[in-house]
Amino acid sequence: MPLFQSENLIYYYPDREKPALKDINLRIEEGEFLLITGGSGSGKSTLARVLAGLIPDFYGGRFGGKVYFQGRDMGQINRRKLAREVGMVFQDPEKQLVMTSVEAEIAFGLENLGLPPAEMSRRVAEALSFLDLTEVRQEFTAHLSGGQKQKLALAAILAMQPRVLVLDEPTSQLDPVAAEEFLNLVKRLNEEMGLTIILIEQRLERCYHLADRVVFMEDGQIKYEGTPEQLARWAVQRDIPFVPPVARIFARIGFPSIPVTVKEGRRLLRSNFDRREFPPLKPAVKAEPGEPVLTMIKVWFTYPNGKEALQDVSIQISTGELVAIMGANGAGKSTLLKTMAGLLKPGRGRVQVMGRDLSNKGRIGDGRIAYLSQNPNDYLFQDTVEEELLFALKNFALPNDGIVDELLEKLNLQRYRRVNPRDLSSGERQRVALASILVTRPRLLVLDEPTRGMDYRLKDELGELLTGLSREGVSVVLVTHDIEFAAAYATRVLLLFAGRIVADGPKHQVLGQSVFYSTQIGKMCRGYVDGVLTLQDALDRLAPAWPARQVVP
The missing domain is CATH 3.40.50.300 (P-loop containing nucleotide triphosphate hydrolases)
Structure with a gap:
């Protein structure tokens, strides 16, 4: 039975x-x-x-x-x-x-x-x-x-x-x-x-x-x-x-055997590829930083219970950057985002956004900073998805110049236009909340776990949307536990530990050197094919060496 x-x-x-x-x-x-x-x-x-x-x-x-x-x-x-x-x-x-x-x-x-x-x-x-x-x-x-x-x-x-x-x-x-x-x-x-x-x-x-x-x-x-x-x-x-990514890469290059674990994938790599075929990659040249949008100088933040959530944080976010902030639960990531958005006032240090000091004046209230918290329900007040977006425009006295239709299309929400957002799934509510802050066309977009509840397709769509925004000059900072998403779309990764920044640099540098904060394909290729984090990285390096060889199962 x-x-x-x-x-x-x-x-x-x-x-x-x-x-x-x-x-x-x-x-x-x-x-x-x-x-x-x-x-x-x-x-x-x-x-x-x-x-x-x-x-x-x-x-x-x-x-x-x-x-x-x-x-x-x-x-x-x-x-x-x-x-x-x-x-x-x-x-x-x-x-x-x-x-x-x-x-x-x-x-x-x-x-x-x-x-x-x-x-x-x-x-x-x-x-x-x-x-x-x-x-x-x-x-x-x-x-x-x-x-x-x-x-x-x-x-x-x-x-x-x-x-x-x-x-x-x-x-x-x-x-x-x-x-x-x-x-x-x-x-x-x-x-x-x-x-x-x-x-x-x-x-x-x-x-x-x-x-x-x-x-x-x-x-x-x-x-x-x-x-x-x-x-x-x-x-x-x-x-x-x-x-999973390991299975996808072997299927894409035509392998008859498809592994589902890193261990199986490494065994197939050893059996079928000579590591001498993959010379070390030259270090990427770090791009010159653009115009600073956000600057944090020696910022400290302590909660009323005495917990120091941020300790001596100094960072600069430039125009068009897509920065992923990662770290353990309780490391201070959400506190850092709220401080960036002016929702929390630092105990010490300075926070400047587009030349304005937020340390004393609080957040900028004209829509140039957009903040999305972990809980999308905090943003849902209206009876339909469309009304949520129109409400945000009205709040900031901004015109609807087609931005509502554009975002509904981009975030795959057209069919839910007349639906009550609280009746949607968690991933769908997350997209509605994101659309409700994007209608203001912000210069700095701050997102706390934006991929929570999203499937592979929706995450890819979100990644493409954020990449497009960064190309248009929007600076995007997001907190995420999704290493695969950060590796695919971030240009820079920042690791936070106990309120302090312990790593900050290009994604291949930070994630490539990390043991736990690495992708599944990165773990499989570690020490064998360097410089690989994503499916596309693996295809670029493995596929050319694959044709016309005898497979060892």
Whole structure:
């Protein structure tokens, strides 16, 4: 008997004419690690909500077909009992946090289960330790970074020891090291404790190789399911980008064997290429900086609780630069962005934007600086997507000279023009929020995790949009944990550690010398083919050496 089984499942959200799910026939076995992937709005999160028992009871709408859990119709299972069996972590952690402190949040679910105090204390301690939250156990939850909030939501679910763990993009706000640690923990829970894992993820380089089976969804339907290797071959043959970079490069150069891990990729490199074919690249000549748009001089910032979030930060952003800021959760990245935008006043030092000092006067209120925070919901107030953009124009007394239609087209939002933005998926809401600040045609664009919730296609579209803006003279500064995105589109990378800048330079210099902050292809080629970070880099260097050679499988 499968753990889950759906038969001809179809589901419509309230007031929607198009089904979010249709003809879903899926079996999930006890102890399986299932990865669900696909584009934004493909139905991944909706399917997860069905498996967690939240649809249709919580979300309403029209529901057809059958879904069984351990052979029983899920509609007939007591909700309280089901909640003890299936735990779900949502894409937006703030939707799950209800208590004021970290420790109380983890204990909240256990108290509802009526566990003895000694058992609760042990489980809380284990969850805090597993997810590296011990140092912030007494912290006010509102003061946590986005990544810490996400880990807290995970800890609260794990403490209840469910049999099934449903995770909706759990690493979207985690830095590379923390994401790898968490996914390894999830794999351990699956292998050593027998938990069934249902993981929804966009950044496949982090988790693709961990899954027993992968399901690819499109337009509310399951288009393919199989092992990671089977899906990789199927997707590459159809030019579907939902495949990790290592698999894509070997498929693109015509390899009959497609690896899904860095280890397999390095083995194929060693077997089929002579490293002497790839002489070291000459160091890139650093371009002369253009006109400074933003200058920070010895900036310090300390929060009321005494935490020094920024320490002696001095940087200059020039016209047309596309700068990616990276670093661990809690390193001060979001604080740095808010200081750039004039939302926070530095305790010491100076911040100048386009010749104006923000250190004392605060932010420039004419739209020349545009800031997008981690949470797109902070920007959504109107009843339709179009009204959101028009509202921003009205706020700054700017004319609508076609910019609204232009941005809706560029960000693939035309079909949602009359839709309430709060009804959209997380990735779609992120694009609406971005459009609402771009209508002011800013000179300095400051973005905090803009790719969160976006699939490969949408990230490529966003990258092309930001690259186009930088060519037009807009300076773009973005915080991201998405190394693949930074490597593909940034011109410069800045690493922040404990409030201090520890690396600042061209992306190939900073990411190429990093162990953890490197791309999947960069890790595969390290020490073998230098100067490779992206798929295009690998094609440029590997493809010419590939023709007419005997393949060693």
